[in-house]
Amino acid sequence: MNTQVVTEELVLETLRQVIDPELGCNIVDLGLIYGTNICGGHVLVTMTLTTPGCPMHESISQGARTALLSIEAVTDAEVEVVWDPPWHPSMMTEEGRMATGVRFS
């Protein structure tokens, strides 16, 4: 029987395995994850991309879903891409800014 509990920390740690290949940084440190909703084995992640029309749109959002489904206790995962609010570098973590050389001011 599966006793693993899905937590936000586990979800975010898993999503760190998904990178934006253009920037070479994971989507959590890039600040692309706007929210997570966890209901038992169901996970909904709301995220954005650095720019609308991003050529990596499908790869990244589908990759995030695939990563979530790799968590043993997750039975269903949904990734919703939204553009409001638009992404801004201030949403990045310090690690993300260091890795990509992105600044904000």
Place this chain on the structure above:
Amino acid sequence: MEASLPISAVLNRPKQPAAKAPTANAPSIRLPLAFMLMGLAALSIGVGWLIASPPLLVTYHYGQFVIAATHLFVLGWICSIVMGAMYQLVPVALETRLYSERLAQVQFVCHAIGFCGMVWMFKSWNIKQVGHFGSLLALGVVLFVYNIARTLLHAPKWTVTATAIAAALAWLTLTVTMGLFVVAGKCLADSVDAAPAAGPFRDLQHIVEAMGQFIVHFNPIGAMHAHAHLGGIGFFTMLIVGVSYKLIPMFTLSEIQKPVRAALSVALLNLGLGGSFVTILIQSPWKLAFAGLVVIALALYGIELTAILRARKRRTLDWGLKMFLTAVTGFAPLCLLALVLSWPGLPLNALTGRIENLYGFLGLVGVISFALIGMLYKIIPFLVWFGIYSKKVGLAKVPALADLYSERLQIAGYLTFVSGIATTSIAILFANGLTVRIGGFLLAASIATLLLNVMRMLAHFFRPHIEPFAAALS
């Protein structure tokens, strides 16, 4: 923002259509890759030809070998890359779907046979056969223009990039039509002699004759220069300007700073080119005024691009972008040469001929080719990555785009290309064949680095670099 909804509410609500992923609209990566490999093959042959025959750049350009080499370069290298990139990027950049991949495949065949035949026939100066192969190439261009135009019509929003792409398609159509007119004019006597008495080709023959009758009223050098400017400014420069307004903000995490300035640069480029085309064709002194308009358009482009870069959030520029930006800086000396060559009453002497050669070389190689090489370092890694790794994201550790090629080779390619352009430019100005050859070797070395990097990227199709997450974390 919907993230605040409880998960149960989200899971139970009627399914909304998700934001459409742009890459879902892009064609198979085989199509753009095929265009690009064809382009790289043509580039390699073209540079080899220059090394073998330096007089190509130190003799007057109205000759069969120079025209053949120019068409190899323009159609084989530049057009192939641009067309392949457009099939991939236009649907992605404009968030719409390519109208027909099948039409694009047919166009690839028409383009490949058409340009190879044209170059061969220009080289042997068989103008009638140039016309036949050119017609096949033109058929491909019609399919290309139709395909991209139908794609544009489905773009959800109209932007300055879409305007520039639409204008570029119109100028490309006019370029090819003008080229066929020029060939028809040269074939006129031949076509009248060989005209069939009756049959389905009789009407076509009349059309060709009418085209030829029209074009022979103009000076052949003026017609050739007008044709070259339509392609060089109308198709290639227009695309560089328009696509920059989408891609440079995307790659540097910035945005257009003054949309009106960007739109004005595209509008003036169109206006200036329209006037330049007519005044070059009829050899009017007014061409200086229209060259001035093109210069103003490119100055506005430069100012806007600088503003975009100043506002960028990504501090480091990769070498692909550095190549592109160095290339477009070349618009400055190019504009200066354009103004000199447009000067009314400029004497037609040997020096003017050398300046014309330099102008053509700097435009096609120094600016357009270098910009394309820079963009290739964005496009090919993306195509390879998308083809191999996009389905593995979330399942295993995949490389970033910059991991697919060697940055050292890229830097070496940058330095040798800039040196090659500088050396060859000086050689052209002083009509020195030996120095042209040295410049050709430097350019060849640069292209060798590009080819090595392309091979590195393509090698991922055979040996993907995928690590399981557990191994990656350990």
